Amino acid sequence: MKRAFILLLLVVVGWVLADTFSQINFGESRMGDIKQQETVGAYYLNNTVEKLSVANVVTAIVVNYRGFDTLGEVTVLFLAASGLASILYRRKKRGEHDVMILKNSSQLLQTGAKLIFPAILVLGAYVFIHGHLTPGGGFQGGAIIASGFLLMFMAYKDYHVSHNVLTWVESIAGILFVSVGIWGLISGATFLENILGTGTLNDLVSGGIIPLIYIAVGFKVAAELTGVLETLLNFKTEK
């Protein structure tokens, strides 16, 4: 009986949601008529290149128009990492080993990881440094770098990333992001305002504070995700 009710409820909710979403013509331009600047999307598409000299409009939205949201999202990640660390925190006993993986991984993985690891780091750095020019950005680049560290964790049983270094990178990147924002306030403009010159379109150094912020985000995300992996790997349940 109870199950029948739950099924009925799910069907009703599903039907209402499906009906609502079917009214939106996905795939069609939901940005509105680009010439009538009715939606904010149209405004972004029309004005970004001219006003910010940024080729990647998505980056311009994420880091400049809605940069405050991005600061919030970075904080969410920071909190998730801190929360995880606080929940899995355990005082280490003396002489305890860090990593509990007992077996070495295969020769193939070890050699491959050693070869690919630097390439992954370079790719990650490339993605976040060129965030304002090509698809991708700080979050993606950071995640790529963290995946490189994951590979190393899997390949070598006592591969270790210093928690100290991670904390430093994470904190300094976060401080840089907020400081860029406060810099705007101090120089008489608004918080996170693009106070640097925007340069010419498609140059590496262009877009004002956008690349600066994305580099900070890249470092922060990389350090945080690596820290999460490290925390999870070092967590042992008491037997």
Next chain:
Amino acid sequence: MVISPVHYIALPLLAAFLMPLLAKVNRELVRIIPGVVLTYLLFVSVVLMQRVTETGQPIIETLAGWQAPWGINLVFSQFTGFLVSLMVFMATLIWIFSYRFKKVDNEPALKYYILFMMLVTGSVGVVLTGDIFNMFVFMEITAIASYSLTSFYRDRDGAEAGFKYLLIGSLASTFMLLAILLLYTQVGTLNMAMIAERMHTVPVGMKVTILILFLTGLGIEAEMFPLNGWAPDAYSQAPSPVGATFAALVVKAGVYSLIRVIFTLFDIQGAYQYLIIMGIITLIIAEFAAMKQTNLKRMLAYSSIGQMGFVLIAFGIGTKEAVFGALFLMFNHAIIKSLLFMSGSFFVYNSTSKDINGMSGIGKKFPYMGFLFSIGAFAIVGLPPFSGFWSKLYILIAAADESMLALVAIILLVSIVEIVYYFRVVAKLYFGKPTDKEVVHKPTFGGYFSMTVLAVVILLVGFYPDIITGFIHRAADTLLDKGAYISNVLSMGH
């Protein structure tokens, strides 16, 4: 640098990112920094409230240099300013209360203070922002800090409570995100003022679906029945200062967002009746559940849910007097419930179990703590010389003015239930047979200080409600004046 609303967000974030580094310099800094930041924000509140009261105009701050619909803005009006100032004031007291928290172990202390400060920032951000997606981001910050703090003690019950909260909270975020997505496809903007302006173009069916998604998502944070299953566990398992923070800040942010969506964004009349009905159900079920509890903190949690139901009823009546009463009740609930959580935590700490029965006679061992708890209990049930009396009275008058006499009857009847279970605890404290256990944990100086301040505020507002009613009246006016909100925010861009 001129003092502006963005300080509420930027400085705590800066401090949170700095704290892991400063912890390496000096362990004590971890405890001091949040206090310094919160004290500064208290100063910011005073300055900004003064400015807003003098000019009568809200402060609207653009961020990243983009005007209203294109970028994100913060709105510090007499309504949001009142709530933000209340939150910062409460957060400062809770910081003083928990200054010596986790004294022995430094690493958890660092995490605790970071998470606590972010909990405050998230709640304040929800209230300040003028952008619906930005509100979602701050909701997430608040929620994620809450999950970790709920299971901070890492025992079995804490993990269960945290996990439950995590599941329900993720559901809430999903619903809210769906609602925002649908809303954007309809109106093409995320700015709340512009959404409100364009809302009349949205087809009714779509509007109702979006509103339901919002109500479900935000109702979870606002502890609305039947979405509040996480609350009793979270309140009772979280460390006591965190319980107080939930009652004083997090729930307030949830209720604020619910009210903002219904009062400003949508123009559906039925939503008000919906608030009244859900409020009544929440109130009745929570108060009866509270009566059955044997665990003190769970009882306080259910009482907290009940009070939120009461707030929803008052907002649902929707007249100026009712909104005034609702805001007054939110203020009272913040100060009184925090006092109850703080003093109650010492009884729990000093008894063998978390049960109310285990606290019998403890009021004789701690006369002062018993006295403070009793003030809180008397105030929250609405006895005359205390502040809780006025908010209850104003809501009853507002209900009677709208000739909702059945509502008046229900509220009064439920108040009796409230009196029964609060007085049961007070009676146990004073007239119960003392247990001969001699393990006595004394509150810290900070604990005494913040509880005394709260008790003084309760008495002061009880005797001279005029010191606060002016602010609340202006806050209620600001909330109800939707046209002014829209024109104030949007005129910035033109």
